[in-house]
Amino acid sequence: DIVLTQSPALAVSLEQRATISCKTSQNVDNYGISYMHWYQQKPGQQPKLLIYEGSNLASGIPARFSGSGSGTDFTLTIDPVEADDIATYYCQQSKDYPFTFGSGTKLEIK
């Protein structure tokens, strides 16, 4: 199985940039596509898709969110961070079954 590793928490000041990392145990690229996706989950809510295939912004998601990376190293960037962004962020790979998620990074405000 492909293991996704995320830092447990990140503290950022409002209006600053947050960079959330996700490292995979195997390459999740294939034919130029990164099978890496990002979700936001606020307390008591279902997850919401933010980014798909590495860098594509999902419908209705503000341009403050962006995704980058390839191979085994991926980043979700929020710039600037707003108070409403307090949540846990998960990466997910779909290069191979079983699909797997990272353990989540909890974004906190300094």
Place this chain on the structure above:
Amino acid sequence: EVQLVESGGGLVQPGRSLKLSCLASGFTFSNYGMNWIRQAPGKGLEWVASISSSSSYIYYADTVKGRFTISRDNAKNTLYLQMTSLRSEDTALYYCARGGLPGYNHWFAYWGQGTLVTVSS
């Protein structure tokens, strides 16, 4: 508006069975792959199972393989998860999620609110 409404959760004893349902609306259900993802209390997300639009392709996590069965009824716009031989570690909020594009089920574009399954004696 895409809506996914799960039902069927509840308290069940270890070793017993339970069947979850997910009623979909707001899109052409028969065109999309569908998925079950679960989240144990206070824990992260765990993919459980996926089914293609025509039920031709089905995949399971090793933790549920042989015990859970994913299925769908495209005429009823409904996704199912039959769970048997339930264990305490199956206790979780079970989400139904739609694939990202027609026939392309790599990411989870829409999620339901979830239905809670508690396995306890």
